[in-house]
Amino acid sequence: MTTPDEQPVKSSTDRVDTAARRATEDPVAALALLPGIAASIRQDAADGMFDAWELSTAVDENTGEPVVPEALFHHLHTTAGLTATWPVGNAGLVHVYGYLFSLADTPYGLKRERWLDAELATAYGERTLFHAEALRGHAVSVTPLARITDAARTLLAEHTVREERIGPVRARIAIGRRAASGPFALAYAIDRGEGERLVTTFPVSSPDQTLAAIDAEPPRLRWNAVE
Template sequence: MMFEQIADDTRARRFDAWGMSTVIDENIDAPVIEPEVFEQLHEAASITATWPIGNAGLLHVYGYLLSTIETPYGLKRDRWLDGELAIALGLSPDAFLLESAADAGETVLQRVTESVLPRLEHSPDSLFLRDELSDDGQVFRTLVLPPVGRQSALLYGVHDGDRMRAITAFPVTPSSHFLSSLAQQPARMRYNAATTSLPPRSPLTS
């Protein structure tokens, strides 16, 4: 089912709406999927990539669903399976399950992209918004949405001079401490983002 959805995303060019990411997670300094899985995913999506940098949508959605690596925040797949991120984005709890998307004739990546990218592009009312600039003119945007219940969603993307591209999204608890911590962090690339010219964690300008 997953690879059928990847094929559908490839035909619809949905991966073009996503930037680049490393599979080396910055929280554990280790890959969240194996090189063989990395290659299999990119081959299925007809995307040329060299380990460990690949398409963020492919890695953060489908790669995370296949990941079994524990991080300080649990399994990467949990954001798609437990319903918290879907609810924070105003969707039903099962919206990001492979079966739910397939039953509606859609893909998980399609649903994530349609929920995340317009918000990154148009910056709606938010609890937190921060743009950081690279030396080559790319703008990295962090956005925390107003909460739905107890959870908010943090969205991250990059405007590469051509268009905004999504990098990742995950649920957060929008406490004042969390928002203050975000504001105080030094400007740099985050959440495993990479570009063709900049490696992960590169310094940026606020």
């Protein structure tokens, strides 16, 4: 069922799709099509929000293909005032903002679906979609990244279900939901000895199946985290 807060994002879907197609050839023009996103990135940079996020590869671990165009990857990092060497960049920037421009087909669908449908926001108990205000086309009081960072940290504090050691690296996985039904939210963070940083968050339909898959293999860095 479409909620009143979901409608603004649904009405922005065509613009997001256009921006994603434009990003393959003209990343500057692509980001300009979503001025609220560009403003959010600049605000996050000023607030130091990207420091809460780890490094991530922009090459999908399932397909082996880039999730976002290389030129867009560089333009996003330039906009955020961050230094990055393709394909390794800031996970918050790539996952929260870069995925909006992704056309890559994965076994789980388009990466941006987590931000344009209600599943993840509902699992976190959010009253509006994380990107709804920014996709209306103007600066926001609380950026999508700031909201997602707070939600994922809270989930890790309250619902950690697995901890793994990969050499000197400690990883934590949290799965939980505030809704009475529907998908769960998963949050993943790692600590290299200098403080825990987030890697990603996404919806999962079956915690039991997700945990069974995790437990069936040795500990490793997951979900596009890099060594």
